Amino acid sequence: MILELAAVLEEQRQSPQCLRTLARSAVEDVMLLPPPNFGVVDRGIYRSGFPAADSLPFLEALELRSIVCLCPDPYSEENAEFVRSHGIRLFQFGIEGSRESINDSSYTIMEALRVLLDARNHPILIHCKRGKHRTGCVVGCFRRLQNWCMTSVHEEYVKFASTKARPSDMVFIEKFDISQMMECVFGIIYRYHFSGHQARRLVYQKIS
Numbered sequence: 001m002i003l004e005l006a007a008v009l010e011e012q013r014q015s016p017q018c019l020r021t022l023a024r025s026a027v028e029d030v031m032l033l034p035p036p037n038f039g040v041v042d043r044g045i046y047r048s049g050f051p052a053a054d055s056l057p058f059l060e061a062l063e064l065r066s067i068v069c070l071c072p073d074p075y076s077e078e079n080a081e082f083v084r085s086h087g088i089r090l091f092q093f094g095i096e097g098s099r100e101s102i103n104d105s106s107y108t109i110m111e112a113l114r115v116l117l118d119a120r121n122h123p124i125l126i127h128c129k130r131g132k133h134r135t136g137c138v139v140g141c142f143r144r145l146q147n148w149c150m151t152s153v154h155e156e157y158v159k160f161a162s163t164k165a166r167p168s169d170m171v172f173i174e175k176f177d178i179s180q181m182m183e184c185v186f187g188i189i190y191r192y193h194f195s196g197h198q199a200r201r202l203v204y205q206k207i208s
Contacts, residue, residue, distance in 0.1 A: 110181060
């Protein structure tokens with residue numbers, strides 16, 4: 001049910017009040033409020049801005065195994081306790097939120113992608129402060145690995161960054177050297193899983 005809710009939130013991206021109504025009706029009249037700028041990247045991969053305390057029940061319903069945080073600041077005590085109490089692995093790759101910082105972050109982005117690509121870490125949430133620039137760059141590089149055309153990568157980036165879209169981020173994504181990730185990508189294949197419908201997803205397998 002929560003996966004269906006997540007898909008609805010991503011597809012419709014309506015007003016905050018409408019999102020609350022959708023969430024309330026989806027799970028036995030329990031309020032589930034998604035983090036800001038929440039979206040579905042792939043099956044078992046989600047993105048958002050920094051989760052506030054009132055979004056933690058929503059994250060609990062996603063049954064996350066891992067969280068990738070791109071903020072350099074430590075988690076609040078409440079968020080840290082949530083991660084500990086639910087056995088969620090927290091991977092923190094601190095990137096400063098300035099326009100210039102992303103240009104010096106290729107290695108950090110690669111490390112975040114390695115975590116993201118390993119399906120043993122799924123379901124996984126990747127987030128920064130507002131879910132726009134740093135998260136957008138990681139997701140954009142992930143799309144490059146999925147062989148998306150740059151037009152589609154740009155459209156998705158702008159969809160989440162809105163009026164705050166940065167040309168420097170798009171240049172970073174375009175110039176990102178995906179060949180550095182190919183060893184990791186060799187362990188990733190697409191398969192079809194049947195759960196009432198065909199759903200293409202990333203699956204991790206060991207390389208012999």
